Amino acid sequence: MIRRPKVIHIVTAASSVGLMRGQLAYLREAGFDVYVISSPGEKLQIAKNREKVNVYAVPMEREISPLKDFVALWRLFLLMRRIKPVIVNVGTPKAGLLGGIAAYLARVPCRIYTLRGLRLETAKGFKKNVLYICEKVAVFCAHRVLPVSNSLCRQAVSLGLLDPKKAHVIGKGSSNGIDVSRFASMNEGALKHEKIRCQLGIPEDVPVIGFVGRLTKDKGIIELIKAYKVVKSAFPDVRLILIGRYEEGDPVPQNIREEIKSDKNIIQTGYVNDVAPYYRIMDCLAFPTHREGLGNVALEAAAAGVPVVGTLATGVVDAVIHGETGLLSPIGDVKALADNLIWVLKDENLRKRLGNAGRKYVEEHFQSEYIWQELKDFYLKVLVECGVAENNKEWGSLYNAAGEKYVKLQ
Structure with a gap:
């Protein structure tokens, strides 16, 4: 029996395991023995059953917590010593730091x-300095760094965090790609989105602005509510749907929360397990974020044919082409955001043009299968770079593929 190379993927929260949906099973079927580590949660167990991979729960705090962080680091180190992976792929800030250090100390060959x-x-201030040091340590512990977008890569390099020679961006970006069929197929699912519209109490003829994501200051919720008030003066019946939860790590001010709660035209759904059908009731997606790795929700909306009104933030500029698949404005510019929202809501032809171009852009560059294939090829390249493939010739066809891919990727 051929021994399969072991790869561990680590993320901080169980909810982030969903960022690897489909990818884990793909790697397993490609010949890897796949393990996933995250904090305890339902999504971790779902991945175990759906992707048929090994999972371990290690509690990790998203915010800085020295004692709990040390305990998590020790547990990660012990797990790696026991599993003996040849590749560890860490992602999200805390897992990137703790998992990276643990892999470095455990002498994992490919990090x-x-x-x-x-x-x-x-x-800002002390917290920014701490986060900078954490990123420097995470990058130092890794052999290679995979930024999820080209603009994120450029930003990391410009901040002195990353040596360009260490970086590799898959295609135009993304860590998992978009399952286009999951969103595009909704064109035939009129009954489903009409049911959702009815459940939310939204009349058929009123315009709808959608927002998907964490309800935090970083996501631009303050600017969105201010812009919404301007839009409401032009479209009194407009609805704003907020899909997501508040987070206390970057809290929205109480006065903004009260405005959201008191406005009958603002609909809060809380966390939604499957957001796909909700895109079809939106006339546009508002994406006023201050920073992203890659704007995944913008890509999801585009796959559903929904135009995106966003900001010129890191990560967003890779997901949205201004004037072609959506409209972008400077970060924090409420007037420009409101003007773009009004423009899209007023012009049906513009909405259709942006939506159709967005779907085509996602289909051509962000299909999940393409990203998974590129990631597998990158793993094979790293196995050769680190000398692991050559020392484990019992891997047979996987070793041969690694050699071939290395030649192609050099």
């Missing part, structure tokens, strides 16, 4: 850091 975003972009 990869998937850079999904830079929290320090919007942090």
Whole structure:
């Protein structure tokens, strides 16, 4: 029996395991023995059953917590010593730091850091300095770094965090791609989205602005509510749907929360397990974020044919082409955001043009299968770079593929 190379993927929260949906099973079927580590949660167990991979729960705090962080680091180190992986891929800030250090100490042959975003972009003072040091350590512990977008890569390099020679961006970006069929197929699912519209109490003829994501300051919720008030003066019946939860790590001010709660035209759904059908009731997606790794929700909306009105933030500029698949404005510019929202809501032909171009852009560059194939090829290249494939010739066809891919990727 051929021994399969072991790869561990680590993310901080169980909810982030969903960022690897389909990818884990693909790697397993490609010949890897796949393990996933995250904090305890339902999504971790779902991945175990759906992807048929090994999972371990290690509690990790998203915010800085020295004692709990040390305990998590020790547990990660012990797990790696026991599993003996040849590749560890860490992602999300805390897992990137703790998992990266643990892999370094455990002498894992191939260490990869998937850079999904830079929290320090919007942090200030002491916290920003701490986050900078954490990112430097995470990058140092990795052999290779996979920024999820080209703009994120450029930002990390410009901040002195990353040597360009250490970086590799898959295609135009993304860590998992988009399952286009999951969103595009909704064109035939009129009954489903009409049911959702009815459940939310939205009349058929009123315009709808959607927002999907964490309800935090970094996501631009303050600017969105201010812009919404301007839009409401032009479209009194407009509805704003907020899909997501508040987070206390980057809290929205109480006065903004009260405005949201008191406005009958603002609909809060809380967390939604499957957001796909909700895109079809939106006339546009508002994406006023201050920073992203890659704007995944913008790509999802585009796959559903929904135009995106966003900002010129890191990660967003890779997901949205201004004037072609959506409209972008400077970060924090409420007037420009409101003007773009009004423009899209007023012009049906513009909505259709942006939506159709967005779907085509996602289909051509962000299909999940393409990203998975590129990631597998990158793993094979790293196995050769680190000398692991040559020392494990019992891997047979996988070793041969690694050699071939290395030649192609050099």
